Amino acid sequence: MVVAHLGQGIAVEHDNEIILCQPLRRLETVAVGDKVMWSQAAPGQGRIETILPRRSLLTRPARNNKTRPVAANIDTVFVVIAAQPACDFLLIDQYFAVCENSGIAAALILNKIDLDQSHALDSELEVYRKLGYSTYKVSTKTQFGFDELKRDLQNRVSVLTGQSGVGKTSITNYLVNDRNLKTNTLSESSKHGRHTTTAATLYHIDSGGDLIDSPGVAIFGLADLDNRQLAQGYREFNALMGKCKFNDCRHHEDKGCAIREAAQNGEIALSRYQRYLRLTQKMSL
Template identity: 30%
Template sequence: MRALVYKSTGSWYVVKDEAGNIYHARMKGVFKIDGITSTNPIAVGDWVEIEMENDLEQTVMITKIEERRNYINRQSPRVKHQHHIVAANLDQSFLIATLREPRTSQGFIDRFLVASEAYHVPSIVVFNKADLYRKKEEELFESYKDMYESIGYKVIRTSTVTGEGMEELKASLHNKISLFSGHSGVGKSSLINVVIPDLDVRTQDVSGWSGKGMHTTTFAEMHEVPGGGKLIDTPGMREFGIVDISKQELSHYFPEMRSLIQECQFNNCMHINEPGCSVKQAVRDGKISEDRFVSYYGILESIEEPVQKYNKK
């Protein structure tokens, strides 16, 4: 039978077959040694083949993972040099950000956008908790909105308190498979509770002593959106580590840089110290945001290239 993975808890999975039956599933051991380098070989959003294992307990064995059309991954929180697949087979990704309580850094936003670009997943940036914005946050929001929309990203401003942006958010989710991601405490669960009222996802206040949100979602989980569509909720994350992207290719995942790369004097231009760099010229001319360029440089510096090993003759 063919089934879709709705929830991953590490060792057990919740899957739904094409007839709508829900099963608890476990993975056949062979997947663990089958050349899959991620910490989770099976991810929410994967299509899998299953075999009945126990009729009474409604448990099944996952025997095969179908080829993914895309996925988003990040550096594993526990194992630095491994990656963790956040979700698979997505139509779009939503990064839920906030400018207050807690504030999402531009670096975090840009890392998420780079990961989405690398795996060809269209991204939307949602600035939540708009009811808390004061003059400073209003100005920052407008600058972010101008910056991201000018390079092709959709920006939505929301508040579950006032209802601002909620209809636009719901419309964007219609009949799509969407990933919801963001820092802990950005109000992701509250947004999901408005979009899917019967779900009642547990929410928690931002912890006062640290200013960071408390983790409320432990594992990724897919939910049905009323009227059509699926939403994958992910655990809140403190950072978003880039994996499987080399320094050489990073600029390809900044849309405003990608269109200029061919105009650089050198084919392997990193857009830092090289002469005849079209990207640096565009920054000087104000055609590329200086903040985005600083973000690019920060990510570039954080990428660890694999160490070359040479055999002694």
């Protein structure tokens, strides 16, 4: 399993050991979370021969309108939010839409529940819970609320994502004791093998499960989605889509749009529908 990209190569974990590997030149880009076949190139050094089939893949926008794989075989993306910094729900919907289109489960963690302003987020959190997404309320400061989260992280590969400052690193530190152990030993043994903080890294959670930490929000974007996929990324739209008057309905001002009508009469959350409209505008820029 690929656990990190280091300056000098790719860290592959095999039988609890880390081997620094170089990929074969013809290989496509290797992502953290990938399962690979490797062979020994020199003592302590490996060569990645093949990437095994992926059950899911998260990409980030790259140059020339292309995307770059960052994390593979993810089961759940946990979007972390907090009362501080102010919550960007547009970003949440964006992450959720990508997950819906990638066969990855999405969930919400409200961190910093020790802050009084957290209550202001309750109603919006409830919108997501009613849609069937798991929601969690935690505080790394008071260590409140982690039992349920720890249980749901077991036996799967998860990603924490969200705005800078919401507490992703704090949560990872709380869940993973030997956070820097493995990549550090490699970094120290090779002078230029500094572990870059912009790269994703896979950690084993003490209470079970794996966690990929992705610094920054850029781990994935809307780059791959078209308008239709964005609408499919709003799961409450799915049952309504067939009821729009026109097949090519964009769910904006379109005549006979079942989704707009449902948002206007409160059948589905107006807030989410309005964010859908804003995201389609953002995408067509």
